[in-house]
Amino acid sequence: xxxxxxxxxxxxxxxxxxxxxxxxxxxxxxxxxxxxxxxxxxxxxxxxxxxxxxxxxxxxxxxxxxxxxxxxxxxxxxxxxxxxxxxxxxxxxxxxxxxxxxxxxxxxxxxxxxxxxxxxxxxxxxxxxxxxxxxxxxxxxxxxxxxxxxxxxxxxxxxxxxxxxxxxxxxxxxxxxxxxxxxxxxxxxxxxxxxxxxxxxxxxxxxxxxxxxxxxxxxxxxxxxxxxxxxxxxxxxxxxxxxxxxxxxxxxxxxxxxxxxxxxxxxxxxxxxxxxxxxxxxxxxxxxxxxxxxxxxxxxxxxxxxxxxxxxxxxxxxxxxxxxxxxxxxxxxxxxxxxxxxxxxxxxxxxxxxxxxxxxxxxxxxxxxxxxxxxxxxxxxxxxxxxxxxxxxxxxxxxxxxxxxxxxxxxxxxxxxxxxxxxxxxxxxxxxxxxxxxxxxx
Amino acid sequence: xxxxxxxxxxxxxxxxxxxxxxxxxxxxxxxxxxxxxxxxxxxxxxxxxxxxxxxxxxxxxxxxxxxxxxxxxxxxxxxxxxxxxxxxxxxxxxxxxxxxxxxxxxxxxxxxxxxxxxxxxxxxxxxxxxxxxxxxxxxxxxxxxxxxxxxxxxxxxxxxxxxxxxxxxxxxxxxxxxxxxxxxxxxxxxxxxxxxxxxxxxxxxxxxxxxxxxxxxxxxxxxxxxxxxxxxxxxxxxxxxxxxxxxxxxxxxxxxxxxxxxxxxxxxxxxxxxxxxxxxxxxxxxxxxxxxxxxxxxxxxxxxxxxxxxxxxxxxxxxxxxxxxxxxxxxxxxxxxxxxxxxxxxxxxxxxxxxxxxxxxxxxxxxxxxxxxxxxxxxxxxxxxxxxxxxxxxxxxxxxxxxxxxxxxxxxxxxxxxxxxxxxxxxxxxxxxxxxxxxxxx
Numbered sequence: 001x002x003x004x005x006x007x008x009x010x011x012x013x014x015x016x017x018x019x020x021x022x023x024x025x026x027x028x029x030x031x032x033x034x035x036x037x038x039x040x041x042x043x044x045x046x047x048x049x050x051x052x053x054x055x056x057x058x059x060x061x062x063x064x065x066x067x068x069x070x071x072x073x074x075x076x077x078x079x080x081x082x083x084x085x086x087x088x089x090x091x092x093x094x095x096x097x098x099x100x101x102x103x104x105x106x107x108x109x110x111x112x113x114x115x116x117x118x119x120x121x122x123x124x125x126x127x128x129x130x131x132x133x134x135x136x137x138x139x140x141x142x143x144x145x146x147x148x149x150x151x152x153x154x155x156x157x158x159x160x161x162x163x164x165x166x167x168x169x170x171x172x173x174x175x176x177x178x179x180x181x182x183x184x185x186x187x188x189x190x191x192x193x194x195x196x197x198x199x200x201x202x203x204x205x206x207x208x209x210x211x212x213x214x215x216x217x218x219x220x221x222x223x224x225x226x227x228x229x230x231x232x233x234x235x236x237x238x239x240x241x242x243x244x245x246x247x248x249x250x251x252x253x254x255x256x257x258x259x260x261x262x263x264x265x266x267x268x269x270x271x272x273x274x275x276x277x278x279x280x281x282x283x284x285x286x287x288x289x290x291x292x293x294x295x296x297x298x299x300x301x302x303x304x305x306x307x308x309x310x311x312x313x314x315x316x317x318x319x320x321x322x323x324x325x326x327x328x329x330x331x332x333x334x335x336x337x338x339x340x341x342x343x344x345x346x347x348x349x350x351x352x353x354x355x356x357x358x359x360x361x362x363x364x365x366x367x368x369x370x371x372x373x374x375x376x377x378x379x380x381x382x383x384x385x386x387x388x389x390x391x392x393x394x395x396x397x398x399x400x401x402x403x404x405x406x407x408x409x410x411x412x413x414x415x416x417x418x419x420x421x422x423x424x425x426x427x428x429x430x431x432x433x434x435x436x437x438x439x440x441x442x
Numbered sequence: 443x444x445x446x447x448x449x450x451x452x453x454x455x456x457x458x459x460x461x462x463x464x465x466x467x468x469x470x471x472x473x474x475x476x477x478x479x480x481x482x483x484x485x486x487x488x489x490x491x492x493x494x495x496x497x498x499x500x501x502x503x504x505x506x507x508x509x510x511x512x513x514x515x516x517x518x519x520x521x522x523x524x525x526x527x528x529x530x531x532x533x534x535x536x537x538x539x540x541x542x543x544x545x546x547x548x549x550x551x552x553x554x555x556x557x558x559x560x561x562x563x564x565x566x567x568x569x570x571x572x573x574x575x576x577x578x579x580x581x582x583x584x585x586x587x588x589x590x591x592x593x594x595x596x597x598x599x600x601x602x603x604x605x606x607x608x609x610x611x612x613x614x615x616x617x618x619x620x621x622x623x624x625x626x627x628x629x630x631x632x633x634x635x636x637x638x639x640x641x642x643x644x645x646x647x648x649x650x651x652x653x654x655x656x657x658x659x660x661x662x663x664x665x666x667x668x669x670x671x672x673x674x675x676x677x678x679x680x681x682x683x684x685x686x687x688x689x690x691x692x693x694x695x696x697x698x699x700x701x702x703x704x705x706x707x708x709x710x711x712x713x714x715x716x717x718x719x720x721x722x723x724x725x726x727x728x729x730x731x732x733x734x735x736x737x738x739x740x741x742x743x744x745x746x747x748x749x750x751x752x753x754x755x756x757x758x759x760x761x762x763x764x765x766x767x768x769x770x771x772x773x774x775x776x777x778x779x780x781x782x783x784x785x786x787x788x789x790x791x792x793x794x795x796x797x798x799x800x801x802x803x804x805x806x807x808x809x810x811x812x813x814x815x816x817x818x819x820x821x822x823x824x825x826x827x828x829x830x831x832x833x834x835x836x837x838x839x840x841x842x843x844x845x846x847x848x849x850x851x852x853x854x855x856x857x858x859x860x861x862x863x864x865x866x867x868x869x870x871x872x873x874x875x876x877x878x879x880x881x882x883x884x
Binding site: 020022026028029030031032033034035036038040041042043044045046050057062063065069070071072073074075077079080133134136137138145147149159160162163167169176178183197198287289291369373374377378380383 | 825
């Protein structure tokens with residue numbers, strides 16, 4: 001039902017304000033002044049985020065023949081990060097302004113002038129800082145084991161490659177998909193939920209015959225871009241950025257970012273990388289385990305190559321919010337703010353709105369709510385005028401409103417109102433679940 | 443369809459072995475010798491865990507009129523833990539055996555003999571150790587802010603009380619539900635996924651008028667116990683343990699554990715606590731924010747009391763596995779291992795089994811798989827005898843198998859086989875989704 005049109009754009013202040021006012025995203029620990037650029041998802045945000053993750057899981061695992069899931073722990077053996085190269089290579093260059101003491105990532109600075117105080121040539125030499133969060137496992141700090149909060153979920157997949165292969169008896173090509181929190185001690189987090197120190201990833205490692213890796217790399221770029229479009233992102237707000245050979249990570253034979261036109265400019269939404277056999281090879285050498293695949297047709301052991309689409313949950317949520325934001329004139333010429341979220345992503349699918357707070361209308365509306373609640377995420381709103389209530393639901397992206405009025409007492413029917421077209425149809429109450437299912441499209 | 447009968451019991455070795463062999467749970471970082479009693483969920487385990495979490499979310503948030511969701515960050519302002527009492531009080535007493543250097547929780551020891559080496563009177567005096575994992579936020583360790591990995595999700599709800607109340611305009615009683623990882627630096631983790639340093643919680647804080655808190659406390663004990671029973675746990679394997687007044691936490695006016703009969707004995711599955719107004723009061727005092735509710739009927743501000751059902755995801759998963767484990771004789775008198783998981787929890791709902799790996803049977807079976815995959819989590823298995831394949835599906839709890847045979851090419855029908863009764867019915871292929879939905883019950 002969502003007709004996607006190029007959004008006129010929304011500035012971040014407006015979006016952050018809406019997110020807080022309506023319960024999508026709150027600053028974390030806000031009553032204590034916030035903390036370290038972390039954010040909490042409120043009642044609507046948690047449903048939106050769940051829907052994004054479920055849509056990814058459905059398209060990547062459930063609907064496909066060739067991918068299975070995994071959920072590895074955040075705390076892993078430090079040897080994993082030594083082997084993957086994160087202990088040695090996962091650094092950002094840090095500089096301080098000698099004048100104002102502000103701290104920056106050297107690779108994000110342009111020119112010699114401090115972006116904060118304007119001092120010229122005030123920056124210290126760049127120092128390399130590892131982005132992994134350190135902690136101590138075991139109760140006594142002095143003899144506890146140092147451990148790291150994982151900076152990516154991918155390594156949890158590589159070290160489980162053998163276990164998954166053995167238990168699922170898969171043939172190449174096959175993939176292992178995972179969702180979960182990762183942590184990076186960013187020097188300069190920012191842009192709301194776009195760059196945060198604690199964030200959630202959706203990563204999939206696709207293991208293929210070496211000679212097919214470039215073909216699969218291209219194919220996954222297409223599949224992943226289409227996923228955003230299918231869920232309502234306007235194609236003109238997406239573009240691809242293929243990294244030139246000299247900028248590739250040490251493990252990569254090719255990386256393409258899918259970028260979204262955020263309010264501050266084009267920025268990364270998801271990266272698709274051809275990781276070659278780097279990860280399986282280094283873990284095989286370090287662990288002494290044979291992380292390979294036995295090809296029964298050629299009777300040979302093969303170290304598969306890996307194609308990885310790695311998406312950020314939080315920045316996907318942000319992109320879906322930005323792209324859904326529309327302002328249109330209403331029938332009176334006032335502004336109507338609508339989040340044209342795809343029905344699958346909308347945090348509330350149906351709102352039940354009684355025209356009166358008193359019996360018997362309220363009672364019947366309660367019954368309608370009970371009828372719909374087992375099927376979808378719903379809301380019940382009985383405060384203020386019906387026009388105000390439609391606006392409130394439009395602003396949080398609710399695709400359908402069901403209005404129970406005085407006539408409902410006579411005809412046992414209610415009105416379904418469509419968010420995008422504002423069309424209204426009258427439906428017998430027992431028929432509501434079927435009619436709503438048809439309009440939502442699932 | 444699951445007829446719950448008292449399980450004859452399963453020992454932990456058998457269960458851990460099955461969990462690893464079939465891809466439910468692997469030791470984390472296993473190729474490097476494992477790490478710190480952490481565990482990874484494999485392809486079947488991740489689906490089982492998702493199903494447990496989804497069932498909880500549906501029953502606690504979606505199906506109810508009075509509860510909304512939240513997803514707060516793991517990293518919070520340290521002031522939260524200072525105020526909640528965790529920095530001061532969240533300790534376990536630690537003792538070391540002077541002979542064998544083993545480490546124990548003093549409150550878990552019985553008698554004066556070391557459980558490891560048998561030495562008498564060898565224990566050191568108990569030292570108090572805080573169970574929170576420490577880390578450093580900001581790239582330079584010496585001037586970074588010390589932070590803690592949350593030891594419970596509950597505090598994320600309390601500090602967001604005002605934000606949720608304002609954005610949802612709820613009236614008492616109402617609840618805020620949350621799922622997510624927590625971390626405790628346990629001295630002695632153990633019993634597989636029962637007690638781990640990294641674990642997942644499902645917690646709900648239910649805010650009520652003070653005078654109704656005991657009534658709600660009793661009611662939530664009933665609701666939560668019933669949830670496990672509805673999902674297949676045998677009632678005789680559950681019991682309640684109400685803490686005596688002298689053992690209550692400093693914030694609690696009443697705590698009852700729901701215990702499950704694990705293979706090592708009765709142990710806690712979930713705790714329901716009447717937390718009084720402790721949390722909102724201390725956070726209100728420490729933050730200077732008025733964390734109260736305005737009662738428009740009495741025109742008074744009330745600090746709500748809180749009833750908290752706090753469940754562990756991982757130990758719920760373990761209880762569902764243990765309770766589902768059954769061994770029955772098959773038609774030949776051999777042992778048939780069956781996980782009688784509730785269909786909602788089963789990681790695979792339907793397995794498609796072709797009687798031949800060759801065309802045209804394999805082709806038709808592939809079409810059947812494509813027909814079913816959009817609706818449920820499925821598996822396709824074409825290796826070894828059909829009897830072996832049924833056993834494999836029984837062992838992982840798949841409620842239904844669909845067998846495509848040579849006759850299917852003639853009658854365009856397939857056989858649905860029921861895990862528990864082993865009954866088989868013939869169904870026209872286009873009718874399979876409807877027949878499966880009816881048999882699964884959802």
